[in-house]
Amino acid sequence: MEELLRLILILVAVWFIARALRRPNTRSGVSPRSATRNPPASSVPMLRCAHCGVYVPHDEAITAHGLTYCCREHASRGARR
Numbered sequence: 001m002e003e004l005l006r007l008i009l010i011l012v013a014v015w016f017i018a019r020a021l022r023r024p025n026t027r028s029g030v031s032p033r034s035a036t037r038n039p040p041a042s043s044v045p046m047l048r049c050a051h052c053g054v055y056v057p058h059d060e061a062i063t064a065h066g067l068t069y070c071c072r073e074h075a076s077r078g079a080r081r
């Protein structure tokens with residue numbers, strides 16, 4: 001009998017946790033990822049320069065010929081082989 005009571009308590013606890021985790025998403029109607037318009041610098045995807053291999057933030061990277069570069073100079077030089 002004691003084990004059954006414990007099982008019920010565990011199920012209730014799990015149900016409460018599941019409900020608490022689900023609540024923020026259902027209230028706002030949007031996922032947390034799309035809600036953040038200006039993510040912090042740490043979450044900005046980093047792209048590797050095809051010439052020197054330096055990682056640059058996505059918004060600062062220069063794209064040329066389907067490759068990403070850290071600056072215009074490296075973009076004009078192209079990928080190092």
Ligand SMILES: [Zn+2]
Nearest residue numbers: 049052070074
């Ligand atoms: Zn570079």
